[in-house]
Ligand code: SF4
């Protein structure tokens with residue numbers, strides 16, 4: 001046994017996968033799940049393990065690769081964030097019917113809060129919809145332990161199993177002991193069985209019937225039975241918890257002196273909830289409090305509603321993360337203790353903004369110059385923050401910038417004055433879900449401009465490679481895909497590339513594209529400039545341009561409102577702008593931004 | 603040092619200041635001292651220049667988050683972080699803040715101008731380590747009263763040596779930054 005190591009929840013999950021012989025691991029980056037595959041790729045590289053790990057072009061593709069691996073008898077896993085599971089929901093629903101051969105774990109990380117997501121959706125509900133079991137860890141250590149249970153469940157019942165960590169599990173660190181890596185000796189072996197692996201509707205009915213039988217048994221599986229945490233406590237009341245709410249509750253019950261008084265049950269497997277547990281809870285207790293994130297998945301399965309307090313009757317909030325202070329309040333109310341109402345007043349933090357020197361800021365500035373009255377559809381990534389600059393009007397989901405641009409075009413088609421439509425999408429997001437939409441705009445001759453913000457990386461989630469990067473999750477060389485060729489291959493006639501940080505030329509280029517789009521059809525501009533974070537040395541800016549603000553500054557705040565570089569600070573006393581040399585990256589773009597020419601090179 | 607240590611610390615700043623890095627150093631120091639540890643961090647969108655907040659819990663805890671009025675101390679990389687996060691602090695908690703002036707607030711607060719000091723030392727990115735060094739000074743002053751950090755300057759130096767193994771230049775620069783803060787006296 002090794003010594004204890006400080007492990008991020010996602011690292012613990014990766015370690016758990018490798019300790020249990022996971023031979024293929026795939027993912028698409030997304031907060032809070034990204035570090036699972038990144039850690040796995042790093043650990044396998046360091047220890048030369050014969051494991052295939054990869055970033056796939058999107059979650060659906062990632063899912064299907066890992067799933068086929070399990071059909072060939074190997075242990076595999078796919079990881080993603082909760083909204084990524086929406087993208088992979090098609091194969092998920094079907095794979096539930098066909099089942100697994102080797103163990104197959106679907107890791108879908110939820111983000112109650114939300115801290116870094118469009119929705120607070122609960123992946124456990126997706127597991128319920130797909131009819132597969134789901135495990136809900138309360139900590140990094142438990143997430144790691146659950147991997148071995150998940151593989152056992154998956155192989156015993158030939159079914160995909162979901163692990164659903166939340167942000168607080170993924171992004172907590174804990175001292176955890178690493179164990180030896182599992183065996184990777186299993187050989188791939190695909191047993192053809194078309195009635196199962198290529199089942200037609202008639203066979204699907206049979207598979208569905210079998211699936212129900214599996215679930216019946218899983219709802220009685222010993223190792224995932226709800227656990228009574230405080231053996232000694234006896235009461236007519238009980239608390240049922242799962243996920244990180246279990247971790248909070250344990251600590252708070254102790255602090256409140258309730259630990260020896262009210263029984264606490266931790267649900268390991270929220271779906272399917274163990275049948276015996278459901279009936280015994282209703283017999284043994286008059287009142288039960290259920291605390292879980294985010295949807296009342298456990299609560300809904302407890303049939304006798306008269307006894308239950310939870311989300312359905314509003315006792316527990318149905319939105320947002322359940323913070324420990326809220327749990328403290330609930331437990332006090334439930335136990336009949338007096339609690340000082342904790343009214344926390346804190347000032348809001350800073351809103352996020354693009355880095356000083358981020359090339360996206362320059363692109364947005366150019367777009368606003370080229371199409372000042374345009375409709376700006378955008379997408380998921382750092383550049384979502386272009387909304388601070390008034391250069392992003394819509395953000396729906398991955399890839400929607402392009403299809404929504406098309407929708408706006410059709411909506412305004414018959415109006416006498418048609419607005420210019422400019423869509424922005426990052427390189428990784430373009431690969432992920434933008435390509436089918438772009439093909440559609442060619443077919444429909446949509447008059448719009450697409451600016452592909454090509455910074456050569458998946459920035460917001462921690463700089464994972466894209467298909468254009470030419471290297472993989474462990475830095476291994478791979479075949480790069482050429483974005484220009486791809487755009488042209490989709491049938492786009494206008495496709496030009498420019499560097500947004502050469503701001504003057506870039507504004508002209510976007511103007512040219514907007515003019516083209518007005519009467520001809522889709523125009524694509526590829527804005528190519530590497531992200532500032534994690535740049536390869538060859539991408540480093542050769543010469544930094546340092547700037548200062550002269551007395552010509554009239555304090556109009558144009559640069560603050562329209563450019564919002566964190567390195568340009570407005571001094572409210574002096575009523576003028578100033579440059580923070582600690583933050584300035586030396587990109588030099590702002591020199592062209594100030595209408596009074598007060599920002600100059602040093 | 604025993605397993606009896608129980609300490610809850612809030613560490614905050616803005617994206618890019620290295621909040622996560624010093625959280626990590628402290629957590630490693632806890633493990634080195636045989637303590638259990640939990641941290642909880644901000645990642646993703648909020649990291650882009652937004653407020654970054656970590657919780658660090660050393661000792662017997664099961665939850666990764668600190669409740670209001672429970673934290674023993676706050677390490678703030680921006681003065682504004684104090685008003686954002688003081689609701690976590692218990693009465694009499696300590697604060698070490700990167701600021702030109704001592705904050706006027708009902709806690710045991712101490713300020714160091716880490717921005718200026720790190721700039722002067724020619725290592726402007728090391729604001730986080732200068733502040734940490736300053737906070738560690740206090741441990742020596744008030745050891746035993748749970749009035750400063752649970753670990754020592756030497757502990758952090760040892761952790762840094764592991765973190766920057768094989769990169770002597772980085773290690774030396776980091777230790778120098780830590781010392782810059784450590785040398786400033788705490789009143
Ligand atoms: S990480 Fe890269 S893409 Fe994201 S805001 Fe910073 S420079 Fe821009």
Ligand code: SF4
Pocket residue numbers: 356357545546547565566567568579583584585586587588589590591
């Ligand atoms: S040169 Fe101007 S725009 Fe670029 S980082 Fe510095 S202040 Fe910001």
